[in-house]
Amino acid sequence: MTRTEKNRNKKSKKRWLRIPLAIILLIVLGAGAYAFSIYHNAKVTVNNKMHEQVNSIDHNITKKKLKAxxxxxxxxLGVDERENDKGRSDALMVLSLDPVHAKMQLISIPRDTRTTIVGKGFEDKINHAYAYGGSDMSVATVENFLDIDLDYYVQMNMEGLQELVDQLGTISVDNDIAWNDGKYEFDKGPVEMDGDKTMHFVRMRKQDPDGDFGRTKRQRQVIEGIVNRGASVGSVSKINGLIDIMGNNMTTNLDFDDMKKLLKGYKDTRKNIISYQxxxxxxxxxxxxxxxxYYLIVPDEEVSKVHGMITDIK
Incomplete structure (x- = not known):
């Protein structure tokens, strides 16, 4: 068996984690799939284009925790960032990884949640923290809101989703409700979508009886569709294209070595996935x-509950 075949077989045994787009793709980048050219392209892209530290995270402490x-x-952070607009964080989620108990926990924070914006000193929607001070202020605000420590952040421009899906070809999702937005007909059941249709699918809110909560669910469906489609991609040119798209649309304080350590030391956390809104x-x-x-007022009891869910794994 050739080295390339061994690498392919090794990769096939590593199941893609069914969690939000950003962390899935980052972990996959660390796998060094198929060829050195892809590995090298991924390393350069992550370290030179995607990597950006924030002042609100002590990276020396974080690296020690990752090493141990x-x-x-x-x-x-899923950011709706368009030309000449800094944007707001359209989706905020805290992903907790517990390698000791092989557990992964994903907690969604509604974007309209009213809380104190750290660095501004007044209350506003939590997703506005990104507009005021980027990922750094978003990290500080979420830490203050939940009284937790964050170790890493991953920010993905939602506009990049369209390019990502088009690079893959199409994705398929199982749609829960039927609607027509004037451009596309979304029937109930399996729906196949290109990049533009995906953006219409993920952004619809007014026709959904669950409003923003329904849209958050569709975001997760799109992520799963991308994962399922991406897992079958075997073309070197397509993979390099995906890496380039991510380099233009993703920012994180994870560097390439961090991602490899995540893949090696935290892969079993996918065995038990807990999701909470x-x-x-x-x-x-x-x-x-x-x-x-309009604001979403989250009671203190709910904040305390989520704080406990996150800190209990410590």
């Missing part, structure tokens, strides 16, 4: 201009 294979908390009550609150603004 201790539990980690990773903030996942924070809950609260909607409320209209007047802003300084006297306008009613």
């Amino acid at each position: 294979t201790k539990p980690l908390n990773i903030l996942l 924070m809950e609260g009550n909607g409320s209209n609150i007047k802003n300084d201009q006297g306008q009613d603004v």
Whole structure:
């Protein structure tokens, strides 16, 4: 058996983790699949284009925890960032990895959650932290909101999803509700989508009886569709294309060596996946201009519950 065949067989045994897009793709990058050219391209792309530290995370402490294979908390940010617009974090999730008990926990924070924006000193929607101060302020705000320490963050520009899907060809999802947005017909059941249709699918909210919660679910469905389709990609040119797209749309404080350590030391956490959506009550609150603004008010009991879910694995 040739070295290339061994590498292919080795890769086939590593199941893609069914968690949000950013961390899945980052872990896959660390695998060094198929050929040295891909491995080298991935390493250069991650370290030179994607890697960006933030002041709110002590990276020396984080690297020691990673080296010792201790539990980690990773903030996942899906950012709707368009031309001439800094954007807001469209999706916020805390991914907790517990290698001791082989457990992975994914907690979604509703983007309209009202909380103190660290660095600004006033309350606003938690997703506005990104608009005010990028990933750094988002990390600090989530840490303050849940009273936890975050070790890493991964930020993905949602616009990059369209390029990603088109590079793969198409993806398929199992749609829960039927609707027509004026451009596309989304029937209930299996739906095959290219990049543009995927963006329409993931952004719909007003026709969903579950509103933002329904959209969050569709985001996860798209992620799963990308994973399922990506796992079958065997073309070197396609893989290099995917790496280039990620390099243009993703930012993280994980470097290439960090990603390899995650793959090696935390791969068993996928054996037990726990998913949770924070809950609260909607409320209209007047802003300084006297306008009613919708917020999700998360009660202290819910915040304490989620804090305990995250810190208990420590």
